[in-house]
Amino acid sequence: MRRKGLAIMAVQTVAGKSTSTSAENPQETPFGPAAALSCRECGTRYPLTPVFACLECFGPLEVAYDLPVGDPEGLRARIEAGPANIWRYAPLLPVPADVTQKQNLNPGWTKLVKADNLARELGVTGGLYVKDDSGNPTHSFKDRVVAIALEAARTFGLTTLSCSSTGNLAGAVGAAAARAGFRSCVFIPHDLEEGKVVMAAVYGGELVAIEGSYDDVNRFCSELIGDPIGEGWGFVNVNLRPYYGEGSKTLAYEIAEQLGWRLPDNLVIPIASGSQLTKIDKGLQELIKLGLVEDKPYKIFGAQAEGCSPVSAAFKAGHDVVRPVKRDTIAKSLAIGNPADGPYVLDIARRTGGAVEDVNDEQVVDAIKLLARTEGIFAETAGGVTVGVLKKLIETGQLDPAAETVVFNTGDGLKTLDAVSPTTGPTATIRPTVAAFREAGLA
Template sequence: MWQVLIPSPRASTDAGGKMRRSLIVTSTVDAPRQSTSPARALVCRGCGAEFPLAAQHACYECFGPLEVAYDPAALAAVTREQIEAGPQNIWRYAALLPTGQDPATRVTLDPGLTPLVSAAALAAEVGLRAPLWVKDDSANPTHSFKDRVVSVALTAARELGFTRFACASTGNLANSVAAHAARAGVPSIVFIPGDLEQGKVITTAVYGGELVAIDGSYDDVNRLCGELVETDEFEDTAFVNVNVRPFYAEGSKTLGYEVAEQLGWRIPAQVVVPMASGELLTKIDKAFSELVEIGLVEAPEGGWTVFGAQSAGCNPIATALHNGTDQIIPVKPTGIAKSLNIGDPAAGSYAIEAVTRTGGWMDYADDDEIRDAIQLLARTTGVFAETAGGVTVAVLKKLVASGKLDPDKETVVYNTGEGLKTLDAVAGQVGPTHRIKPSLRGARDAGLLG
């Protein structure tokens, strides 16, 4: 606990009419974390205003989104040896995260250090000549990259004094928050769109927390959570992607750190990242920048290039880039890649900035391309991805075909979720190749014996 919060994690002070401070910080105390966290402040991505490390997600000056800022000296003190001696999960990077330095304070399923799979057969099929890797985050405890951000968000939330955990979710986040809460023995309340895949509904409900299905889109869910967080009844509640969002977002940096470490402390020349809010892409880029700044890796020759992938049913970020602007026009999402269906992406303009700055590009894939790419990835690598992974592999293929991605440069493609959660996407495409009677004659009739 690095700040004593009284009387509650939420206060009634208005700031600018609509904006209310989520916390009154009345005092600070010396605590182990204080001396070990490298985080320094929350900084507005818009105007640069600084705020204390608390449950606040928007700037009181300009309403811009906040991001965790670090003490450069603290980051610079981190060594490869220190990281390599750490646990086999995201907490090996605790010295680069805003919270969780003390293992006893963590609210976590210990996600991370997921496989970086060499994908030579996939490279050959899509036309890459340089090494291709799949960072397979379906290997996390609830089988998506969300376990990373939830572990960081909820660890911060408990330190901040919150006693209930919540989120607005397209599914994977719901699974993760509910599972984390069950492990920690903390009540949870999770908000999802009413039309989610059954796999994601059941896999959240089974943990026994409250699960609220909302008659609307993810953007409706998110909007409602933004209102609920300001009510008295939710003053004890940390919404991982609302009031503790700055901490939450930092968890995604570990997907950058890990790839660099797993490549032997090298940054790949090219990465292809799926986009929902766009935040994951920006944080992978941020992780690479940090590693170079603090001297843990050298930048690759010519720097790294970041590519973004969306589905055709929800492509507001890619569309803006294609139109030469960073002004995102919200869309009403459609299509099977539901975990990416954020029509009003909070970090879209930052994703465009990162992609533009690094010389990358964005593209999108339709449902048929997504289904084909799920099968392509499975067949060539043994990795069964959810629809978001299909989006990313389909876009990889397009980027090679269009010449936007250099086929002679090492590339990492991120799979952020598990195929078992979106079985319906491929249920009509694949199945038994033969059905036979249980006899040699049955096998012979089916052509299995020549």
């Protein structure tokens, strides 16, 4: 309580002013090039503290930077000489220069797979890539965001790492906390896939299943943080959310670097809260601003499951606000009925000339199988959503198949076996004889 009270008082003192804690020497401060927190709605700036909502308007706070402009060649060389993980981009992240010396899972630098077989199936002629983030330490992109939040928690002296989660994040927090020697206590809806529950529990922290939906869990965490119980807690996606979100920028950086320092034409990204999509856009804009890539147009497409598609519905209706929905889909990692960054996703899709589309559960399962049989990549349901939406976007003429496209797989199919197990199994079960093999029609 004492810590949070002090943070709020400090914020009030400087609200409305531009503050910079890193002006003297950005590389020697705990937050590197980060200068302040800034409200996305009204622009009010705050010092770098564990706060997440604007005192003026409740708008979300995000990290504002003094980025190292003016020497793109030098910066590119420095990045390329860095480690094969997200810390190669430390000069663009709110972390200290010596971040590689800390106990962290060091996620990132996952494969960008040239998906020629899938491209042929879908009729994509401009080049198709899968950014396969199942290769992270806990097999989802969440390791990226948690790595940044963990460093912020360390700097703020927080001792418990926590989150509300649809599964992947709970595992990422549990693992990161175990590695860094933090206590962890994570909260999930009670009805998650077994793979995600086990994966979240195995790291030895506390895992609490809440009788309700993800939105109920989220509400509970938001209330818990205002309670004395929450003293010393870093909820990665609540009070550390401004820092946490920045981890998703590394997906944009990696794709550009892996393409030879250039931007693709289209990106198809899943939407849960919408944070990942907005931060990928932020990362792409930073790359252009820093001169690391040529300034060219790109289109961002958002992907949702039909059973929880508030952002897609708002996009199609031409609305700029997102009406919350009750969720009902197998894509549980995307089942956020009240997506915090939904309005910003709408802005980005419209600004870039992209779209937001959705597919039903049957199409999700078909897409998981399509990606698996064409590229040997077993995606979780969120990956089925993006591939399914990519197919639909092409079929409906919303995405140009002659343009270069990157589609995201953000998690491992082993976590969501339930989605495909009813329709996937042995081709035949036979006695161990050649005759039996022949009789089964397999010869």
